[in-house]
Amino acid sequence: FFAQWTYVMDLIQEFGLEVYTQYTTGKKVHHVGGPHAKVRTSSTSIPALSTLVLLDLSQLVWKIDRLSSTVSVEDPMKTPNAQELDSMTLHSYIEKHAWTEEMKEEIGVCSRVVFGMEPNQMSFLYFLMYAAAAGGVLCLLESTPGSAQEFRVKGGTQQLSERLAQQIGWESVRLGKAVTAIWQDAEQANVMTATHSYLCRAVIVTCPPHLAAKIHYQPALPIQREHLTQNMPVGHLMKFVITYQMAFWREKGFSGEIVARPSAECPLSVTFDGTSPSGSAALVGFISGVQAYDWSSRELSERRDAVILSLVKYLGEEAASYIHYEEKDWALEEYSGGCPVNVMAPGLLTYYHPSLCTPCGRIHWAGTETATQWCGYMDGAIQSGQRAALEVLARLCPFTLTQEEQEAVQAAQNQNHESGPCQHIPSTSHLRRALILTTLIMATAVLLAQPQLCRDWIGQARQVVLRRFALW
C-alpha cells in the first residue's frame, strides 16, 4: 500500500475488514463538449483526445505539479508567492494557463468529481495544498500496483464508524443530538443540545467547518477562527446506485466508467462499476457541482429517468432494465449539508489558516479538513482524530504519552503558532528549471510523434482518480 494511506488501512486491518479491487477492464466512455459533441469511447484506458489537448493536459499537470511541490501542507503561507496563488480562483489560473477550451472543460469535470464544486469557488493555493496533501499532483495521479486506490471495503466503509463506536461502547455515543452551544470557563466545558448538556474537561469538534460555525460559543471564539469556519464552502455531490440482473456492460466490453460534462439532458458527471464481491451487478455514479445544483430540487423520478436515459445513451438499451435506483443527497441533511469536503475561498489561507487546528481553550478541532495527509479523505479524517486525541491526552494526562507522541503534539502546536520550520520548499535553481524545461520540450516532441504514449499515461492517471471514489 501507499505509505500515505496508512491511517485508514491500519484501521481496516485492525478491525479485520476485507478489501477488494475495483473493476476497471474495458472501454471507458468520455463525453465533454456539450450534448451535441461526439461521444468517445476508448479501449485503452483513456478517451481519444486530440494531440493538442493531450499536450495541453501534460503542460498543465507539469505546471501545477511543480507549484504543488513547493507547498507546505502544514503552513501553506510559506509557499513561495503564496499570497498571489491564494488571491486567485482555480478558474482564473486555468483560464490563464490552459491552451484549449477542451482542457478548461476537463478541469471543470475534475473539480466537480473531486470537490463537488466548480473551479471558480476555490482558492488556487488551496487546490495546490489539497494536491500536496495527497503527495503532489503526479503522486496523486500515479497508478502503481498495490496502490490503496484500487480497493473497496467489503461490506462498506460505514463499518469503520460502527466498530469504533463498539470500541468505546454505544452507550457513550449520542446520535440525533445536534450540539447548539459550547460554553467554557477555567474549570470545564459545557456542551449543550436542545434538551441536554454535558460537562467535559475537553471537547473535540470533528464536524465540518460550516457546521462548527453553527455552534454558539461562550466566550466567543477568536475572530480568525470564526472567519475561517464561516467561509469554507462544502461541495455538493449526490450519489446513485443502480442494480441490475447482470453486469451487461462488462459483456459488451465496457468498464462501466463514464465521464460526462453537465448538460440539460445529462445529470451525471461520473459512473463506474459497483458490482459487489458476491457478484450483484451495479453501477455507481455521482451528480456533482453545478449539476447537483441544477438537479437536486427536481423530483427523484425525473432525476432517475434522466440518469437512466444517459446510461442507455452511453452503454446501450440494457441500461433501461434496472432492478432498483437508489440515491443519496447529503446536502439535504441539515447536519451534513454537502459532500465530500469543505474547501477554502480565495484569501482565507492568507489570513486564517493557523486557526484551522489551534485549540480554543478546552476545544480541539479535528475533521478531514484539518489533515495534512489526504486532507478531504477518510484517511485524513482518521489522522486528524488521532492528532486531536493526542492533544487532549497531552493536556489531561501527559504521562500516558510516549516521548515521540509528546514531541508530535509539541511540533503541531509550534506549527499552529507559525514558528514551525518549513521543510517542503525546495530551492528551484535556474539550472534545474532549464533542465526541466528542456526535458519537457523533448518529451513534447516525442509525444507529437507518438501521441499514443501520452494517452496511455494520462489514461492510467484518470483511471486511478476515478477509482478513488470506490472508497466512499
Add this chain to the structure above:
Amino acid sequence: FFAQWTYVMDLIQEFGLEVYTQYTTGKKVHHVGGPHAKVRTSSTSIPALSTLVLLDLSQLVWKIDRLSSTVSVEDPMKTPNAQELDSMTLHSYIEKHAWTEEMKEEIGVCSRVVFGMEPNQMSFLYFLMYAAAAGGVLCLLESTPGSAQEFRVKGGTQQLSERLAQQIGWESVRLGKAVTAIWQDAEQANVMTATHSYLCRAVIVTCPPHLAAKIHYQPALPIQREHLTQNMPVGHLMKFVITYQMAFWREKGFSGEIVARPSAECPLSVTFDGTSPSGSAALVGFISGVQAYDWSSRELSERRDAVILSLVKYLGEEAASYIHYEEKDWALEEYSGGCPVNVMAPGLLTYYHPSLCTPCGRIHWAGTETATQWCGYMDGAIQSGQRAALEVLARLCPFTLTQEEQEAVQAAQNQNHESGPCQHIPSTSHLRRALILTTLIMATAVLLAQPQLCRDWIGQARQVVLRRFALW
C-alpha cells in the same frame, strides 16, 4: 439630496433629527508605498500622484464603471459575461488591468476602507454589483453640492434604531437574547433562544448572513440558501475616536483626512475630522482589513500608541496630547462578528444569488446585504426592512396594502424566481465604444498636458468616498 439616499434621509426627517456637514477643508495626507515611501500632502483635494498613476486610475475607473453599468442589481447573473466576472477575485481583475503597482495598492486601500476586506477575498462581479447598487462607480464617486455623503447625524445614527424601538414600544424588543433555532410548520413558526421561545405567524431575519447561518432551522432550509449564508465573509473594521482640547490640525491647515497603507508601524488606514457640531475636537479613524487582522489581537495600549505615533508623524507633535482614545472592534462581539458588511466570494452569485431574498416558508430575509439600493449601507438596510415588511403584510393581511405596494411585492417575488425582466443592461454598440474610447484618449492627452485637472477631479471623488464614513 441624491435620490438614492431617500430611505435613510426620509427616516432622519421623520424623526426630526438634524444633519451637519463633514469638515473637509485643508491638506489631506496620503501615504502608500510602504513605511519608507514619501508622505505626500496636497492642499488641493487629492494627494500628489504621478501623471501615470492618475491616468491608470482614470482608465481603471472607466473600465470598471463601464462594466458596472451593465450589472442588474436585482439579478446580477443577467449581466453580460456574468459567470466569467464572478469567477475571479477583485484582485485578479486589478492584477490584469492596472498598469502600475501604485494603483494596485490604491485599490487595496479602497477595498479595505469600503469593505473592511482585501481585494482577494471577494468576487469581482459582487464588487461591480455593489458599485451598481450605489448608482455606478462614477455616481458613487461624484461630488455634487448637497450630496447625502456630506452629512453626519447630530447626536449619532444610533438614534434611528432607538426611535424605531420607541415606535413599536420597548416592551416588544428583546435584547441580549440570541436566537438559536427557528422551527416552523403549516400553522406557525417557533423562534427559540437559550431560555425562551416565541410563536409567530411570520419571522423576518435581519441579521447578517454569517449570523443567520448560526441559527438551526427545522425543517432545514434549501441547500442553496445554506450554501449562500455559509459563504458570505464579513469585513473587519475597528473604529477609533480620539478627542483633543482643540482641532489643532485645522489650525495647521490639515483637513484631518489621512489615507495610509498597512505597515508594521501604522495600524490606521483612514482618518478624518470628527469634531462635533458643538465644537468638541476629535479625529475618527479606522483600522481595516489586513491591518485589523494584524492589530486586533494586540493590547489596546499598544494599538493606541501606534495610532498616536502615526498621527504625530502625519499631523505633528500636537497629536500626542489627546484627551481620550476610544475604540470599537465589532469582530469581538459574537453577534456582530465584523463590520461593515458581508460580501460574496467568487462563484456564489453564479449559483446562489436568488436565495438571498426568497422567503423560506414563514421566514423572510432582510438586512443591508439584501438591498438593491446602497447595498451594504444604512440606506440599504432600511430599504430591505421595508421590502420584507411588505412581503409579510402581503401574506398576512394583503388588504392593508395599496395597489402599488402589492405590485412591488409581486415584482420582487418574480425577480426571486428568476423570471423578472432585466432593465439594467444597456446595449453597447461598437459606435458607442469607439466614441467613449476616443473621448478617453483625448482626455488623456489633455491630462498629460495639464495633470492638475485630473488631480482635482480624482481628489473630489476620493474626498466623497472617505466622507461616507461619517454616516457610520
